[in-house]
Amino acid sequence: MRLRLVPDETHWDFMKWRHWTFGASVIAMVASLIIWAVMGLNFGIDFLGGTTIRTESTQAVDVGAYRAALDPLALGDVTITEVFDPTFGPDENVAQIRIQAQEGAESVTPETIAAVEAALQQVDPSLTFPSVESVGPKVSGELIMTALIAVGASLAAILFYIWLRFEWQFSVGAIAALIHDVVLTVGVFSLLQIRFDLATIAAILTIIGYSINDTVVIFDRLRENLIKFKKTPLIEVMNRSVNETLSRTLMTSGTTILALVALIALGGDVIRGFVFAILWGVVVGTYSSVYVAKNVVLMLGVERDPKKPSDAGTQFADIDA
Structure with a gap:
């Protein structure tokens, strides 16, 4: 016996609402930036001194x-x-x-x-x-700069890896999804005035890692299906890829959320901001893997030539992860 959250085969049209979901994501990002500009962040001692x-x-x-x-x-x-x-x-x-x-x-x-x-x-x-x-004022200023460098360096490394592993369109889509996740996380911290400190930066880096992992799993299946179904429209191949990885996505996200909810309820106030950031990131990261990353790839398009050999559809298909 095994647990099934979804049937073995699903045929849900995830991309049906792609215009609405992408528009909602853009509005949410703009709203987060406005909230951040107006309300600011509740910086902890790490950043204020x-x-x-x-x-x-x-x-x-x-x-x-x-x-x-x-x-x-x-x-x-x-x-x-x-x-x-x-x-x-x-x-x-x-x-x-x-x-x-x-x-x-x-x-x-x-x-x-x-x-x-x-x-x-x-x-x-x-x-x-x-x-x-x-924490002294000088140290807190250095910590802010180090935190920004850490987040920027992680995004740059992921951009290069996804471009190398797939195609540049996939790389742009993945980075767009990660920026979406980071901006929305900062926005909700500003809106709720939750303390923003080095632990939150660690949570954001964790969110980036989790989100890109989910995105890469779907991208990998998408690449395989692009090779298999060369004449099928790209949007249909995307739907098939999301459906085929849906069970894995729900199982991974669900078990992670269960652990995080337990930590929020029983872990105490000291780690609550850190755990909340990761919980929020798991939710928006799962959403953005489908409705931000895939939308960007769909808008940019992928080069597909049925006359090319079976390893076409990616620049570096033979590189192992």
């Missing part, structure tokens, strides 16, 4: 009392948020205090951190400080 102090207490968090205790220290921009998590017990009350980088200093000094902890413990003697993270 400063210090994050995590507190835990058996008593309820009193944000007003915490802020009143820190005001005399003149620390500048201080953000205090209570952390909610369904896994916390009734006596687990967690808060996160973010202190901006001090002018003229690489980071908040140990003396200042000690003063903050002492002031907070006057409000609640049961407070503990399980983690303190500090």
